Amino acid sequence: MTRTLIRGRVGRVGLGLAAAALAGGLAACGGGGGGGSATTAPPARSAEPGVTQVNADLTDFHIALSQKTFKAGAYTFLVKNDGHHDHALEIEGPGGEHRSQTLAPGASAKLNVTLKSGSYEVYCPVDGHKDLGMKTEITVGGATAPVNETPSTSNGY
Numbered sequence: 001m002t003r004t005l006i007r008g009r010v011g012r013v014g015l016g017l018a019a020a021a022l023a024g025g026l027a028a029c030g031g032g033g034g035g036g037s038a039t040t041a042p043p044a045r046s047a048e049p050g051v052t053q054v055n056a057d058l059t060d061f062h063i064a065l066s067q068k069t070f071k072a073g074a075y076t077f078l079v080k081n082d083g084h085h086d087h088a089l090e091i092e093g094p095g096g097e098h099r100s101q102t103l104a105p106g107a108s109a110k111l112n113v114t115l116k117s118g119s120y121e122v123y124c125p126v127d128g129h130k131d132l133g134m135k136t137e138i139t140v141g142g143a144t145a146p147v148n149e150t151p152s153t154s155n156g157y
């Protein structure tokens, strides 16, 4: 069952690529037409929609997150080492473990994480930094701030 599902996804991606290639070809040899229907060329976006960026500033020895409560979903943690020691960020919880590379002072990195509802431990895995205070917790789902998107009365399929 899962296998079929995965295959279906792959197939779709393949089709999408083919379509994109086709569209590119058409655009290349267009040179006129003047159809006026701009159905092609979706705007190029660097980040996927729905991915929230979170700042994680690491210092000696503290982790400052730009937010502590989350909704389940995709996030990109922008990890920056503002300290004088090497640091890294590890996020551990229901969705598994995610660890950034170890950052030298002044360096930064991105950590893509898909958060599921529950509690996560966020800490620095370098040496004993966790015990020195580089540790915090985040909560996903549950008692988050009220959000007025996703009306529950949408498409009742």
Ligand SMILES: [Cu+2]
Residues within 6 Å of the ligand: 085, 086, 087, 088, 124, 125, 126, 129, 134
């Ligand atoms: Cu550290």
